Amino acid sequence: MSVVVLVFVVILVALQRLLELRVSRRNERVLRAKGAVERGAGHYPAMVAIHVFWLVSTLVEGVLRGPEIPSWWLVPLALFLLVQPVRYWAILSLGENWNVRILVVPGRKLVRRGPYRYFPHPNYVVIAVEVLTLPLIFGAWTTALVFTTLNAAFLTVRIREEERALQKVAISRRPGS
Secondary structure, eight states, rough: OOHHHHHHHHHHHHHHHHHHHHHHHHHHHHHTTOOEEEEGGGGGGHHHHHHHHHHHHHHHHHHHHHHHTTTTTTTHHHHHHHHHHHHHHHHHHHHOOOOEEEEOOOOOOOSSSSSTTSSOOOOHHHHHHHHHHHHHTTTTTHHHHHHHHHHHHHHHHHHHHHHHHHHOOOOOTTTTT
């Protein structure tokens, strides 16, 4: 039974990501038409690879681990579900500015509403929690450890690049930045 649930959940998360890519591509066309500049394009394939292999690894390790989910599965599930509203709050707050690429329209003010009023990279916090918790729901602790480490390394590069891009082209900075 848990293999069916595992496959269903991985497919559901993959579909979520594909729908978000569709929104991202639509936003990308709008932003580029407004003169958006892309930064960090070189690391975009690494981000895609991390996410694809994270899902594949969750599936493979979950299947190899066996049919029983761990007794503590509710804890990572609760954390995974808890961050989902934050993901969509961030996406909705950014509106057409939300993108999986680093695209910045020169002269455009930074978004300071929604979760961006409280901290600068809410979507990356969501992703970090997801990368850790989804595999743990199914006892795939090796996947959780490996991909949390890879994701942390990637986000270090990504956030640095995004901050540089925002500093170069945005009108104003976040308070305290």
